[in-house]
Amino acid sequence: MATTVVLARRAHLVGRILSDRAVVARSCRRQVQTQSQVEETKDEITPVTEWVPHTGGKKSGRNFIDRMRCTAIGGSGGNGCVSFFRDVFVPRGPADGGDGGSGGDVWLEADSSETSLSCVKQWLKARPGSNGRGKSMHGGRGSDITIKVPQGTLVRQILVDNKEAQAEGPNPGLDRSSRFLADLETQMARRADDKASLFVHYPRWEDRNDLKGVRLPAEFKAFRWAMAHAPPLSADLTSHGQRVLVARGGLGGMGNPHFISTEDRQPHYALRGLAGQTRVLDLELKTIADVGLVGMPNAGKSTFLRAVSNAHPKVAAYPFTTLNPYIGTLTYDDAAQITMADIPGLVPGAHRNVGLGHAFLRHVERSRVLVFVVDVSRPEPWRDLQMLRDELDLYRSGLSARPSLVVCNKADAGDIARRNFEAWRLIAPDLNLVPVSAMLGKNIRKATHAVRQMLDSICVGRT
Numbered sequence: 001m002a003t004t005v006v007l008a009r010r011a012h013l014v015g016r017i018l019s020d021r022a023v024v025a026r027s028c029r030r031q032v033q034t035q036s037q038v039e040e041t042k043d044e045i046t047p048v049t050e051w052v053p054h055t056g057g058k059k060s061g062r063n064f065i066d067r068m069r070c071t072a073i074g075g076s077g078g079n080g081c082v083s084f085f086r087d088v089f090v091p092r093g094p095a096d097g098g099d100g101g102s103g104g105d106v107w108l109e110a111d112s113s114e115t116s117l118s119c120v121k122q123w124l125k126a127r128p129g130s131n132g133r134g135k136s137m138h139g140g141r142g143s144d145i146t147i148k149v150p151q152g153t154l155v156r157q158i159l160v161d162n163k164e165a166q167a168e169g170p171n172p173g174l175d176r177s178s179r180f181l182a183d184l185e186t187q188m189a190r191r192a193d194d195k196a197s198l199f200v201h202y203p204r205w206e207d208r209n210d211l212k213g214v215r216l217p218a219e220f221k222a223f224r225w226a227m228a229h230a231p232p233l234s235a236d237l238t239s240h241g242q243r244v245l246v247a248r249g250g251l252g253g254m255g256n257p258h259f260i261s262t263e264d265r266q267p268h269y270a271l272r273g274l275a276g277q278t279r280v281l282d283l284e285l286k287t288i289a290d291v292g293l294v295g296m297p298n299a300g301k302s303t304f305l306r307a308v309s310n311a312h313p314k315v316a317a318y319p320f321t322t323l324n325p326y327i328g329t330l331t332y333d334d335a336a337q338i339t340m341a342d343i344p345g346l347v348p349g350a351h352r353n354v355g356l357g358h359a360f361l362r363h364v365e366r367s368r369v370l371v372f373v374v375d376v377s378r379p380e381p382w383r384d385l386q387m388l389r390d391e392l393d394l395y396r397s398g399l400s401a402r403p404s405l406v407v408c409n410k411a412d413a414g415d416i417a418r419r420n421f422e423a424w425r426l427i428a429p430d431l432n433l434v435p436v437s438a439m440l441g442k443n444i445r446k447a448t449h450a451v452r453q454m455l456d457s458i459c460v461g462r463t
């Protein structure tokens with residue numbers, strides 16, 4: 001009898017192995033078929049790779065973003081648990097519901113390797129805390145999220161009734177965020193009025209729980225007060241590793257043991273976790289470079305930056321070759337290093353948004369020294385300098401008064417350049433003019449040393 005059973009089992013096993021092999025063989029045959037089909041079609045279809053730059057949801061082709069709005073939402077706290085100790089001969093033990101874990105926080109951190117805000121998503125959400133469980137098991141804390149932003153990022157909170165932000169005109173992003181915040185506030189207010197909704201109830205105890213006399217824990221009330229009275233956030237992330245907490249995670253709810261009182265020894269309710277903080281933020285990148293290059297399109301700013309630093313911005317003989325700010329690092333003989341920012345060229349009327357407008361001037365706003373790059377082979381180059389100064393002052397009054405140097409570029413461009421330079425020196429003897437040929441690398445050291453001297457004198461003046 002036993003031998004028959006063993007034989008039958010073996011036969012069953014052999015059958016299964018054979019059928020498995022058949023399935024494997026069939027799938028292999030199918031793979032071979034598909035491979036041969038692919039090989040057949042390979043010659044007919046040329047593969048096309050579509051490259052879509054990440055533009056933070058915008059449809060423009062730019063992948064450099066220096067201003068954006070985003071919404072940071074802290075993780076919500078986990079709910080407290082309603083549970084009672086049970087054991088053999090202990091059908092209704094004391095309350096042993098665990099507390100919910102608090103939600104994760106949202107942080108912004110300055111990172112020197114980031115150059116644009118394009119990697120920041122529009123919704124920054126931290127993980128929620130997990131709910132408490134029976135046997136006094138507390139829920140875990142939701143994990144924080146840290147978003148890396150470039151050094152020089154200004155963070156400002158936008159309030160729903162922020163007149164300044166609304167004065168900027170209709171903004172679908174802001175309107176959406178405001179609507180979202182307004183909805184959230186109404187929801188929260190409704191919840192705060194309705195005490196019952198702050199609690200989780202034991203199954204079928206919703207109506208029997210009398211919550212009128214229940215006192216909310218002090219920690220819970222303090223958290224809600226702190227959230228409601230938090231001052232508007234404003235931060236400037238200037239140094240690598242500097243962090244700012246932009247949205248706090250919600251407090252975890254308390255389990256039912258927190259509500260044991262002389263009147264109620266067996267509370268059948270526990271507190272829900274609180275929602276995380278929500279903030280609509282305006283992020284603005286103002287690059288921090290020691291020196292800012294300002295000039296008209298085609299003046300040779302990028303050529304100059306290439307000649308003096310380790311940067312390799314694109315150079316071409318047409319205006320607006322540079323479309324994004326570019327930062328280069330200059331290293332001097334004594335190993336001192338300074339940073340220099342190249343921005344798109346300015347044209348007359350930039351304040352009226354002609355050309356690329358004033359949008360990029362924020363990247364030289366923080367520079368301690370300005371280098372005006374002027375094409376000295378153009379007729380009356382001093383007029384170009386005046387135009388540049390006027391545009392700077394129209395962007396921010398007094399900006400052109402910063403310590404500055406005028407690089408008279410294209411000095412190699414024949415007699416006209418030499419004559420212009422001589423005339424300019426006579427017209428403005430006090431001006432810091434340095435003739436340079438960025439293309440040929442002539443007189444570059446004189447310009448870089450003049451910049452260094454200016455920076456050093458500012459530092460000495462400060463100390």
Ligand SMILES: Nc1nc2c(ncn2[C@@H]2O[C@H](COP(=O)(O)OP(=O)(O)OP(=O)(O)O)[C@@H](O)[C@H]2O)c(=O)[nH]1
Nearest residue numbers: 298299300301302303316317320321322345438439
């Ligand atoms: N002859 C001469 N040509 C130069 C010199 N410097 C730059 N150029 C030329 O001028 C043209 C423009 O140079 P860029 O460095 O791209 O000018 P830019 O100011 O960065 O221009 P945008 O990025 O458009 O604002 C290029 O064809 C360069 O080769 C120079 O010292 N001498």
Ligand SMILES: [Mg+2]
Nearest residue numbers: 301302321322
């Ligand atoms: Mg350029």
